[in-house]
Amino acid sequence: MKKKELSRQQSKKILQCENVSVKFDDFLALNSFSFQLKEHELHFLIGPNGAGKTTFLDVLCGKTKSSAGKLLFKKEYDLSKMKEYQIARHGIGRKFQAPSIFPHLTVFENLEVSMKQKKGLFSILTASLSDSENERITNQLRTIGLTNEKDKKAINLSHGQKQWLEIGMVMMQEPDLLLLDEPIAGMTEEEEETTGHLLRELKKECSIIVVEHDMEFVEKYSERVTVMHEGSLLCEGSMREVQQNEQVMEVYLGRKEVPPYAATSGT
Numbered sequence: 001m002k003k004k005e006l007s008r009q010q011s012k013k014i015l016q017c018e019n020v021s022v023k024f025d026d027f028l029a030l031n032s033f034s035f036q037l038k039e040h041e042l043h044f045l046i047g048p049n050g051a052g053k054t055t056f057l058d059v060l061c062g063k064t065k066s067s068a069g070k071l072l073f074k075k076e077y078d079l080s081k082m083k084e085y086q087i088a089r090h091g092i093g094r095k096f097q098a099p100s101i102f103p104h105l106t107v108f109e110n111l112e113v114s115m116k117q118k119k120g121l122f123s124i125l126t127a128s129l130s131d132s133e134n135e136r137i138t139n140q141l142r143t144i145g146l147t148n149e150k151d152k153k154a155i156n157l158s159h160g161q162k163q164w165l166e167i168g169m170v171m172m173q174e175p176d177l178l179l180l181d182e183p184i185a186g187m188t189e190e191e192e193e194t195t196g197h198l199l200r201e202l203k204k205e206c207s208i209i210v211v212e213h214d215m216e217f218v219e220k221y222s223e224r225v226t227v228m229h230e231g232s233l234l235c236e237g238s239m240r241e242v243q244q245n246e247q248v249m250e251v252y253l254g255r256k257e258v259p260p261y262a263a264t265s266g267t
């Protein structure tokens with residue numbers, strides 16, 4: 001893609017959320033939370049436990065319904081009025097923390113059953129693949145770094161490889177927005193680095209929101225960061241800006257989690 005075209009796309013908004021609230025009985029898990037995302041942006045969502053990060057991802061993919069606010073996707077889809085399957089069909093893909101791969105299918109077959117055109121597990125046994133479908137799977141295998149594992153049963157993959165496979169499976173749906181919840185949890189340092197590079201690759205194809213607690217990882221791979229606290233927006237900016245924000249420091253004081261400013265040596 002030409003540089004000019006890429007920067008034009010980057011400035012387009014794919015997600016506009018204003019004053020979004022989610023109520024569980026009398027408790028406001030999201031409290032008038034506002035958030036915007038551009039096309040091809042890799043955006044990290046951080047905040048202490050219970051800040052509302054997962055709830056926000058749940059609202060975006062339709063798992064949880066908002067009680068107030070505006071949730072506009074690609075300028076035309078009102079997510080608050082759509083069902084989970086409709087949201088997925090219109091381009092929001094979600095990878096949950098626990099892998100949901102098919103353990104007894106091969107890596108290749110896992111990607112095959114996840115393909116947009118495919119109807120599901122049964123079709124893999126009956127339909128043969130076209131050249132272009134084969135090519136799509138081959139390309140995806142290359143992107144997630146599992147070409148050499150393509151014939152391995154998914155159950156025999158390492159923890160990191162399972163996570164990449166699942167990301168690949170979501171990508172086979174060709175989402176415009178990818179939602180990831182703590183993608184590096186339980187990974188080795190080497191696997192973390194591979195995941196960071198993978199995210200940079202994937203943002204060429206879609207926008208990405210990552211919920212993450214590992215501040216070193218966020219510092220290394222983030223462009224923009226949003227800090228949430230008690231269901232609301234605390235601050236937003238580059239990791240450096242966020243690290244220097246006094247409110248952010250206060251919120252993290254006295255908590256178990258590593259504050260964002262602790263990841264930088266000498267600051």
Ligand SMILES: Nc1ncnc2c1ncn2[C@@H]1O[C@H](COP(=O)(O)OP(=O)(O)OP(=O)(O)O)[C@@H](O)[C@H]1O
Nearest residue numbers: 024027028029047048049050051052053054055056
């Ligand atoms: N289904 C639910 N019913 C009642 N309360 C809920 C429900 N889901 C989440 N909550 C509450 O909403 C708040 C926000 O939870 P959420 O999981 O979104 O936070 P989080 O920022 O993702 O936290 P963590 O980093 O620990 O995963 C928490 O206080 C949580 O207990």
